[in-house]
Amino acid sequence: MVIGILGAGQLARMLALAGKPLGLKFIFLDPTPIACAADIGKHLIGEYTDKTLLTQLAEESDVITYEFENVPVEIIDFLNRSTPVYPPGRALLIGQDRITEKTFLQDLGIATAPFAAVSSLDELQLAMVEIGYPAILKTRRFGYDGKGQVVLKNAQDLAEAWQAVNNASCVVEGFVPFDREISIIASRNIAGETVYYPLSENEHHKGILRLAKNTRNDPLQGQAENYITAILNALDYVGTIALELFAVGDQLIANEFAPRVHNSGHWTIEGSETCQFENHLRAIMGMPLGSTHSLGYAAMQNFIGNVPKSKTLLSLEQVHLHLYDKAARKGRKLAHATVRTDSLETFTDLINSLTELAIQSDDS
Numbered sequence: 076m077v078i079g080i081l082g083a084g085q086l087a088r089m090l091a092l093a094g095k096p097l098g099l100k101f102i103f104l105d106p107t108p109i110a111c112a113a114d115i116g117k118h119l120i121g122e123y124t125d126k127t128l129l130t131q132l133a134e135e136s137d138v139i140t141y142e143f144e145n146v147p148v149e150i151i152d153f154l155n156r157s158t159p160v161y162p163p164g165r166a167l168l169i170g171q172d173r174i175t176e177k178t179f180l181q182d183l184g185i186a187t188a189p190f191a192a193v194s195s196l197d198e199l200q201l202a203m204v205e206i207g208y209p210a211i212l213k214t215r216r217f218g219y220d221g222k223g224q225v226v227l228k229n230a231q232d233l234a235e236a237w238q239a240v241n242n243a244s245c246v247v248e249g250f251v252p253f254d255r256e257i258s259i260i261a262s263r264n265i266a267g268e269t270v271y272y273p274l275s276e277n278e279h280h281k282g283i284l285r286l287a288k289n290t291r292n293d294p295l296q297g298q299a300e301n302y303i304t305a306i307l308n309a310l311d312y313v314g315t316i317a318l319e320l321f322a323v324g325d326q327l328i329a330n331e332f333a334p335r336v337h338n339s340g341h342w343t344i345e346g347s348e349t350c351q352f353e354n355h356l357r358a359i360m361g362m363p364l365g366s367t368h369s370l371g372y373a374a375m376q377n378f379i380g381n382v383p384k385s386k387t388l389l390s391l392e393q394v395h396l397h398l399y400d401k402a403a404r405k406g407r408k409l410a411h412a413t414v415r416t417d418s419l420e421t422f423t424d425l426i427n428s429l430t431e432l433a434i435q436s437d438d439s
């Protein structure tokens with residue numbers, strides 16, 4: 076079976092690496108001439124809007140998926156005419172605009188931060204009367220890893236913040252005083268069978284995920300599963316999905332969902348019976364899903380901008396290194412390491428070592 080993927084970055088690469096043992100072949104469409112998934116399959120180099128290449132991708136694939144959420148939905152519709160594309164385009168359409176996304180979540184009974192759509196400084200000033208400080212101003216579209224976001228501490232911040240977002244259509248939302256940031260990842264196949272991973276506890280720095288750890292019997296697991304089930308059912312979703320959440324006491328507040336495999340689930344590669352990438356592939360092929368059982372304590376440390384020496388990382392027993400084969404650039408995710416162990420003490424020590432190494436090499 077041939078899997079087509081829009082994008083040939085690290086997520087596509089990890090999908091392909093998970094799919095090889097299942098005998099799958101991969102074809103990627105990505106405009107970057109040197110893309111990091113390219114050597115694991117066939118690479119069509121060109122724009123995502125190139126109809127000739129899209130037609131070739133559809134003709135050569137049995138099923139198509141994507142690794143990033145800014146894919147124009149018209150492209151999904153075009154491909155879908157001849158070849159099934161999962162996850163469904165509606166998931167993309169809703170998730171691409173923070174206002175439709177939050178409205179969709181609220182309509183499903185999922186709590187979000189208070190929010191308002193603003194498209195001028197006047198509207199922002201008016202909205203802040205309701206929302207209150209502190210708050211965050213975010214562009215409605217094309218924001219990721221904290222890009223296009225400004226924290227508003229008081230009324231003096233508004234004019235400068237509005238300039239910083241460049242007059243873009245925005246959402247302003249109340250700052251959630253969270254105790255923890257967590258995410259839940261689930262996979263749902265064509266028959267509607269669904270599996271859930273244990274909650275991931277996530278630490279961000281400057282809006283970018285740095286560390287993600289699995290949890291065991293987290294008291295909020297059930298609530299998170301109810302939230303994500305509502306989303307999966309409403310979208311008749313197929314594939315792996317991630318929902319990012321804030322935990323405030325025993326309450327969960329949704330931030331956003333990503334209709335794809337997710338950085339906070341990279342620990343599942345060595346830390347789960349079946350990783351998020353394999354389950355995504357199984358789901359879109361209409362295959363039974365694999366167990367999401369955690370194999371002990373598991374975590375993932377991202378390396379951004381620079382990667383510590385492989386020799387240093389590989390000298391740590393129970394640490395696994397995943398290099399993305401990307402050129403080093405400031406602020407770029409270049410690699411991650413996963414930890415998997417049965418001992419909590421070893422787990423804590425290894426996370427501390429990895430965090431220290433990551434901080435030393437971090438260029439942001």
Ligand code: AMP
Pocket residue numbers: 188211218219220221222248249250251252253256279282283319330331
């Ligand atoms: P986002 O791009 O929405 O995923 O935001 C990136 C990061 O900014 C999140 O992981 C949080 O650490 C922080 N953040 C975003 N929105 C809020 C909020 N409403 N309250 C508190 N922190 C937030």
